[in-house]
Amino acid sequence: MEYRDETMREGMQIESSDISLDDKVRLLDALGETGLPRIVVGSFVSSRYTPQMARIEEVLERFTPNPNVIYTALLVNRRSYERAQRFVPPLTIEDDRPFLNAHLCDVFTRRNFNRSQEEEFASWPAIVEDAKSRGVAEAEIRVAAAWGSNFVGEFSLDQRMDILERAHTVWHEAGIPVTSVGILDPMAWCLPHHVEEQLIAVKERWPHIRRFYLHLHNARGMSLPSAYAAMRALTPDDTLVLDGTVGGIGGCPYCGTGRATGMMxxxxxxxxxxxxxxxxxxxxxxxxxxxxxxxxxxxxxxFGAVSKAGPRPMSPETWFDPNMPFVETLDQARHFKLGPDSYDGGIYPWREPISSPQRPDSMR
Incomplete structure (x- = not known):
């Protein structure tokens, strides 16, 4: 499995452009100390359209890289590659597989990219010719807005497979094998059983494909169960690539749900x-x-849950105190990490201290 934390890119791109440089550096440094193997630091794009990324060079100049982390960035064109090059290392510019992609929702691609679905298809020959000129050995097929659209409704497995089939045929005719599939869900229509159905269909149609990239948004709370369903549907020989963000923030202004779009x-x-x-x-x-x-x-x-309630308390050292008072607020719930001062002064309605044989430490 490959997990890419997108807090600094997908997360920040929907937040205020006034977030300070110091705060961005603090957050990136903290992420680098978590053990996350891959962190996307942002995107080298026009600040006219994404002002939140206007100071990405300054972030990279000031942050403290962890040598055990692979830092990457979204690079959308030749100019973005040139801008990123001066930060290698610590930035890694990955030689990703070229991909052919189309959105099932024509409305969304017009809103997001100012072009139609047909124009997406029309861009494919140039992508293939570039791949051939560079001697690319393998490629990817993608379908976006895969499970549904806030503007035109739900899409079927047949519709998704039609896009993927068209893309696979183009690569096959160019003599470049397809080894990866990407399924993107910008408007958060994923459901666990649909994700499982889709992955099984791809594996049955193209058994040679072993890499599966899922970009799942979370407006309806289904990204984590959908990721679990993907893990269950694949085998140890497959590679599952997932994106997510700390706190589950993220989204875009084009899908109609803004910051509520979220991610896993x-x-x-x-x-x-x-x-x-x-x-x-x-x-x-x-x-x-x-x-x-x-x-x-x-x-x-x-939007994250574990940061509110804490991890499951698995050992006696982490079990909650049976005699804590009422815990009602999010701040009080932070006692799992901050201790009893978090709920000091809370309501305590019991006449006698609570004791239970299941908690010998409470018996007096």
């Missing part, structure tokens, strides 16, 4: 893996620190 919360995902017994090397407690820092920076609660 990085801390929730790694908490799930930890509970499943998957060794990740990622420190969930430090991810929670990042989520709290992020909330301080953006001035509101984020």
């Amino acid at each position: 919360a990085t801390e929730d995902f790694f908490h799930m893996l930890e509970g499943m017994g998957v060794e990740t090397g990622v420190d969930v407690a430090k991810l929670i620190d990042c989520a709290w820092l992020l909330e301080e920076i953006i001035g509101r609660p984020t």
Whole structure:
């Protein structure tokens, strides 16, 4: 599995452009100490359209890179590659597979990219010719707005497979094997059973494809269960690539749900893996620190769950005190990390202290 934390790009691109340079550097430095293997630092794009990325060079000049982290950025054209080059290292410019992509929603691609679905198809020959001229050995096929659109409704498996089939045929005729598929869900229509159905369909149609990239948004709370469904649908021989953000922030102004679009919360995902017994090397407690820092920076609660209620208390040292008072607010709930001062002064309605044989430490 490959996980890419997108807090600094996908997350920040929907937040205020007034977030200070110091805060961005603080957050990026903190993310680098969590054990996350891959962090996307931002995007080298026009500040006219994405003012939140206007100072990406200054962020990269000032942050403290962790040598154990692969730092990448979104590079959209030759100019963005040139801008990024001076930051290598610590930035890694990956030689990604070229991909052919089309959105099932023509309305969304017009709003987001100022071009039609047909124009997306028309761009494919130039992408293929460029790949051939560079001697590319493998390619990717993608479908975006894959499961549905806030503007035109739900899409079917047949519609998704039609786009992927068209793209696969173009690469095949060019003599470039397809080894990866990308399924993107910018408007958060994913559902676990639909994700599973889609991955199984791709594996049955093209057994040679072993890499599966999912970009899942979370406006309806389905990104984490959909990621789990993807893990269940694939085999140890497959590679699953997932994106997420600390606190589950993220989105774009084009889909109609703004900041509510969200993504899978990085801390929730790694908490799930930890509970499943998957060794990740990622420190969930430090991810929670990042989520709290992020909330301080953006001035509101984020969408993640584990940063609010804490990880499951698995040992006697972390079990909650049976005699804590009422815990009613988000600030009080932070006792899992900050201790009893968080709920000091809370309502205590019981006449006698609570004791239970299940908690020998409470017996007096």
